[in-house]
Amino acid sequence: MESSFFTVLGIDxxxxxxxxxxxxxxxxxxxxxxxxxxxxATLRExxxxxxxxxxxxxxxxxxxxxxxxxxxxxxxxxxxxSPRDEASAALSSFANSLTTEPGTGARVLLYRVTQTVRGHxxxxxxxxxxxxxxxxxxxLTRRDEVFAAATQEFHWNEVGRLAELGDHGRWVEHxxxxxxxxxxxxxxxQERVFDAVRAATREDDVRAPHVVAAWPLIARYLxxxxxxxxxxxxxxxxxxxxxxxxxxxxxxRRKLERKAERGAAPAAWWSWIRERFTGGLAWLFYFGMAxxxxxxxxxxxxxxx
Numbered sequence: 001m002e003s004s005f006f007t008v009l010g011i012d013x014x015x016x017x018x019x020x021x022x023x024x025x026x027x028x029x030x031x032x033x034x035x036x037x038x039x040x041a042t043l044r045e046x047x048x049x050x051x052x053x054x055x056x057x058x059x060x061x062x063x064x065x066x067x068x069x070x071x072x073x074x075x076x077x078x079x080x081x082s083p084r085d086e087a088s089a090a091l092s093s094f095a096n097s098l099t100t101e102p103g104t105g106a107r108v109l110l111y112r113v114t115q116t117v118r119g120h121x122x123x124x125x126x127x128x129x130x131x132x133x134x135x136x137x138x139x140l141t142r143r144d145e146v147f148a149a150a151t152q153e154f155h156w157n158e159v160g161r162l163a164e165l166g167d168h169g170r171w172v173e174h175x176x177x178x179x180x181x182x183x184x185x186x187x188x189x190q191e192r193v194f195d196a197v198r199a200a201t202r203e204d205d206v207r208a209p210h211v212v213a214a215w216p217l218i219a220r221y222l223x224x225x226x227x228x229x230x231x232x233x234x235x236x237x238x239x240x241x242x243x244x245x246x247x248x249x250x251x252x253r254r255k256l257e258r259k260a261e262r263g264a265a266p267a268a269w270w271s272w273i274r275e276r277f278t279g280g281l282a283w284l285f286y287f288g289m290a291x292x293x294x295x296x297x298x299x300x301x302x303x304x305x
Contacts, residue, residue, distance in 0.1 A: 005053070008046035020050045021121045028125045029164040083122030084130075090117045091130050098141050106145035110153050128154055132168040135231070144231040147175065171227075178228035193221055197233045206237055207244040215245035216253075216260035 006013065009023040024047040031039050081089065094113040101109065117123045128150075134140050135147055155161050156176065162169030182190065196214035200206050218241070222229065245253065298304040 005046035005049040008043060009050055011050065015050075015054075017051070017054050020047070020054060024050075025121055025125055026164060028122055029128065030166055081119060083120040084126045086119045086123040087117060087126035087130050090114075090123075090127055091134060094131075095134070095140055098146070105149070106142055107149035107152065110146065110149045114153065129165065129168050132165070132172060136168075136171050138230065138234045147231050151176070175227050175231070178225050182225050182228055189221075192217060193229075194232070197229070200237055200241055201233060206240050211241070212244045212248065213256055215241055216257045219245075220260060 005011075009020065009027065011019055011023050015023070024043065027043055028040075031043060090113050093116075094109060097104070097109045097113070098106065114124065114127065117127045131146075131150060135143050135150070140146055151157060151172075156169075156172050162173050165172065196211070196218055199208075199214065200211050206212075218229075218238075222238070245256075248256075295304065
């Protein structure tokens with residue numbers, strides 16, 4: 001039986017209690033208990049067997065002073081909660097602080113709440129999973145800030161890190177990929193889209209004329225960057241926005257769509273100039289202009305005829 005929990009947890013025979021807890025926490029992140037109850041039960045049983053094995057003295061040759069010295073003991077408030085309930089309570093507190101403390105950065109608020117999720121070894125993993133679900137479900141405010149803060153706090157950019165999170169990790173990866181593509185767009189395009197989104201989320205009614213007029217610009221980029229943009233605008237607002245635009249007269253819609261197309265790409269004449277007056281051609285052009293100006297000045301001064 002011992003070999004079974006060693007294999008499930010991926011620990012060595014000389015593992016101490018600290019190593020057991022960490023191995024369990026890492027493997028828990030790769031399982032969705034709701035969808036994989038059998039896998040979760042197997043992992044939990046292996047964890048309990050490993051803990052009992054260590055407490056019964058099978059790991060007596062391992063120095064006990066290193067067992068759990070870096071863990072905060074459960075407080076009375078969290079010890080009676082299940083890991084998921086403890087994480088859920090912490091997430092509720094975090095969501096409330098995003099609203100009540102608008103002047104405090106999301107990274108500070110997130111770090112603060114993660115320090116309280118210590119009652120169970122499973123709780124931090126549950127909190128991370130529930131946080132991703134809340135961001136994806138658009139249940140939090142300031143989601144763009146929260147996502148950026150969580151990426152740093154949980155090291156989502158590290159190679160292999162998201163694989164531990166299963167479906168939740170794949171959603172995070174999808175957002176990160178779209179974010180990379182988005183940042184490659186011209187800055188003026190990014191700002192125009194973000195300005196339109198800010199206007200839509202600030203207005204009491206997304207059907208305000210100047211907001212509705214910006215829909216073609218938003219629609220142009222939703223197909224490729226919808227998940228990333230959902231960090232800034234909810235699906236409900238987008239649907240209302242789309243319906244308001246669809247209700248405009250056809251001629252008005254076509255005019256706004258043509259305007260959006262022109263604004264999303266450089267004007268033809270500017271593209272022609274940029275293509276021809278870059279690199280070596282640019283230097284020849286500027287040199288020729290400088291010679292002409294110098295000749296005109298010399299003639300004005302009577303130095304040349």
